[in-house]
Every structure is written in structure tokens, then in C-alpha cells.
Amino acid sequence: MINSKSLLPLLILVLVFSCKITNNVDSFPVKTESTALYNHTWQLEYMSNAPIALDSLFGDKIPNIAFDDIKKLVRGNAGCNGYSATYEKEGDNISFSDPGPSTLMYCGEGEQQFLNMMKKVNRYSLDENGKLNLMIDDIPLMRFKKE
Numbered sequence: 001m002i003n004s005k006s007l008l009p010l011l012i013l014v015l016v017f018s019c020k021i022t023n024n025v026d027s028f029p030v031k032t033e034s035t036a037l038y039n040h041t042w043q044l045e046y047m048s049n050a051p052i053a054l055d056s057l058f059g060d061k062i063p064n065i066a067f068d069d070i071k072k073l074v075r076g077n078a079g080c081n082g083y084s085a086t087y088e089k090e091g092d093n094i095s096f097s098d099p100g101p102s103t104l105m106y107c108g109e110g111e112q113q114f115l116n117m118m119k120k121v122n123r124y125s126l127d128e129n130g131k132l133n134l135m136i137d138d139i140p141l142m143r144f145k146k147e
Contacts (some may be wrong), residue, residue: 042144080107
């Protein structure tokens with residue numbers, strides 16, 4: 001017959017080995033703030049100092065932006081014409097080269113306001129709602145949502 005004193009160590013060993021927790025974090029891709037910028041097109045939702053509503057300022061084509069991590073390039077539509085620019089990013093600091101249009105149609109003042117704001121940006125953040133904020137220091141200039 002097995003006494004309770006000899007059963008206790010055996011029970012503890014069984015418990016310890018059966019409760020081993022495995023951590024398979026490396027087997028799942030981790031979505032960080034940095035990687036969340038890519039593989040999306042972001043549509044402008046808010047622009048600081050916009051004198052009127054975005055749909056009135058831009059019409060049917062609200063500006064958007066898409067980041068290419070490999071080429072360090074952003075592309076999008078500025079409301080009328082397409083544009084592209086290079087960017088540099090380190091931590092939450094970001095800067096853009098002068099965005100250039102790929103076509104030269106004139107469609108009002110909204111496009112020029114958007115492109116001028118891009119040149120002022122020095123930081124970015126992704127908020128708790130998944131929105132992209134392009135900022136000067138801590139002041140949001142533009143906010144984008146995923147398209």
C-alpha cells in the first residue's frame with residue numbers, strides 16, 4: 001500500500017511537469033506600430049486649418065497616402081493629382097521630401113495645402129483607434145484612416 005507521504009512528492013512532480021507553459025510568440029507575426037504603417041492605403045480624415053469640410057475642399061478624391069517600407073517611398077493622391085515622395089523614419093520621427101505630382105491638373109487650393117502640410121511633418125503616431133496621425137512635434141496636422 002502507498003502511504004500519503006510518498007505520494008505527495010510524486011503528485012508535485014506531476015503537477016510541475018503538466019503545468020509547463022509554452023511560449024510560441026515567435027511563431028506569430030507581431031504587429032508593431034512601425035509595421036502597422038505598411039500594407040495599407042490611408043485616407044485623409046482631418047487636416048488642421050482646413051477652412052472648409054474635406055469633401056468641399058477636395059471633392060470626390062480625398063487625399064490618401066501609402067508607405068513602401070522597402071523603397072522608403074510614399075505614394076498617393078493629393079486630391080487631384082498623384083504624388084510620390086521619399087521619407088525617412090526613425091522611431092516616431094518621420095520626414096518627407098518635397099512631394100511631386102505625377103500629373104499637373106489644377107483642382108483648387110486643397111491639394112497645395114495637403115502637400116505643404118506634408119513638408120512640415122516631423123512625427124507620426126498610431127492612436128488607439130488605429131488612425132495615423134502626422135504631426136509637428138505633438139500637434140496633429142493630419143489624421144488618416146485605413147481605406
